[in-house]
Amino acid sequence: MALNVIENVRVRPATKSSDDSVDSFSLPLNFFELRWIKFHPNQRVIFYRHTESSSETFHSHILPKLKLSLSHVLRYYLPLAGLLTWDPKDPKPSIIVSKNDTVSLTVAETDADFSFLTSNGLRPATLFHPLVPELEISDDSATLLSVQITLFPNQGFCIGIASHHSVNDGTTSAMFIKSWSHICRLQENSNAMEFPLLPEDLTPTFDRTVINIPSGLESKMIDFLSSRSKDSDNLKTLKPPPLDEISSDVVRVTLELTSENIEKLRERVRNELARSPLELHLSAFVIAYAYSWTCVVKARGGNPNRPVRFIYTADFRARLDPPFPATYFGSCVLPSGWFQYEAGTFLKEGGFVKAVEILSDSVKRLGSQGIESFFEDYVQRGKNIIPDAQAGSVAGSTRLAINRTDFGWGRPVKTEFVSIDRNEAFSMLERRDDSGGVEIGVCLKKGEMNTFLSLFKDGLSD
Incomplete structure (x- = not known):
């Protein structure tokens, strides 16, 4: 299976109007989110069959819509373009959102057999790894979302998503994907001058005052994670432990x-x-x-x-x-x-x-x-x-x-x-x-x- 990377771009959250801007803010992690700060990224790939997806059609019609709608949906989900950071002086990590934040988007083409990969039968697990991107993770910071769109010429395309588990549990991840697809569908019939709206059930809530957790549990969670850390020299690192290579078997x-x-x-x-x-x-x-x-x-x-x-x-x-x-x-x-x-x-x-x-x-x-x-x-x-x-x-x-x-x-x-x-x-x-x-x-x-x-x-x- 050959994979050719066409481009690596950064997608910026769209602005709703000429005077709209993104103000910097910090989103502290809650008790539940702390559990996942060193967890390996979630990686999923979603396949769409589209037999008329020639390279020309894909790059002139499909890809621009996916890029634009990704930019629009990120305006609603700003923290996903931010960084998870852990200053050594702070007791816990936070998500820092700034006006110049972006999300990494990789565009690729492959000669792989789309029908084989999307079948139910036995398929080598290693074939799927080139279709999903990686997150950028260091000791003190981590990106929260990365996207890859891969074309299978005249067969279809897939969307690979890597997300940080600290703020992307199943419900939040599903909301984001549904919101992105909702906005992408709207582009077909909407006025290009109007900023797309999300329905109420897809509009995220960032209010952390709703969290009613007994005091002291957050520090206990951090202590628990530290006790299980294999890196005793750097207990505040955001790097997950190394993974073994996936066997070809x-x-x-x-x-x-x-x-x-x-x-x-x-x-x-x-x-x-x-x-x-x-x-x-x-x-x-x-x-x-x-x-x-x-x-x-x-x-x-x-x-x-x-x-x-x-x-x-x-x-x-x-x-x-x-x-x-x-x-x-x-x-x-x-x-x-x-x-x-x-x-x-x-x-x-x-x-x-x-x-x-x-x-x-x-x-x-x-x-x-x-x-x-x-x-x-x-x-x-x-x-x-x-x-x-x-x-x-x-x-x-x-x-x-x-x-x-x-x-x-x-x-x-x-x-x-x-x-x-x-x-x-x-x-x-x-x-x-x-x-x-x-x-x-x-x-x-x-x-x-x-x-x-x-x-x-x-x-x-x-």
Whole structure:
């Protein structure tokens, strides 16, 4: 696969009028955002099929619209063009927004097979990395957003996005992408002299006075992160720990659980678990994650006494008192779980039902547990982590409708979370055909993947 970079440009937030200007301001990170300051960037790539996208059409029609709408949407999402900075004299990092801020945009062309990359079958994970950009991260500063648009001549194009997790949880990232696509579609029929407007449900809220978190939790979060840092000489660095190279043996696959599959799995839980179904939280997320995780543990096999752990990310927007606004800009999520067990718990018959029970109890507990109690539990679990345990996690959500983001050339034919290939993580999205169910992305080494696929398929036919 050859990739040719056409240009690297900086996109500046647009001005709404001739007398409009961006005033410099600082946005302090909240308790939730501090958790993610050293987390590796989220990377996703969204594919759009457009068989009439010759190089000439792309550069004269499609690309200018994407660039202009990106500039417009950044005016609403100014912090994404800013910098996350951590002055050694300050107790915590802040986002600094200045009038000359820009976002990096890379434009490229590739000879790769668009249909192969957007298929559901086995594909080398390394093929997707050239399609997503990097963030610029140093000890004391980090960019928050970077974009790459790649043309597959006469096949389509893709939009690769790298975002900093500190202010880009799933909800904020989805809002930004939907806002960008909304403005891009408006350009077809709007007056060029009018600044595009966003609907209320896509207009971000930056008000940090809505945050009602017990005093002292922020410093406790920073202390917790410092205790886990491997760089004891520079505890205030924003650099994430180094990552290993992705093995050429790691492959990516997309699977689907239809609404019928999920209901069948729910019924299995109801029949096999002694507890009343009314005590359980049997959402599509719980069912899909428990089923996928159990198959991954079984695919690894091995010693039933070996340690395993799995987590998920919980959104606290609606769980706080008062709740955060639905359009709150930033991150309002924390890892939940760190459930540590022996592999045999999931290898044996009934392992799937046990995983459902664990996840269900955890999700239900979120509704009644205060944030202070949750954090204390989280820290305690973190202290007891076994380093070499098989670990699972989830990116994405079935509620964010990313697969419906139409920039004016139709809905995406594929969305991939590139960054899940760092470990045994899953991605979850709503199915693209709007029929319900879940689309699941998985990355594993090829040998384990073949076993996993067999287990996944056979388990649905039982």
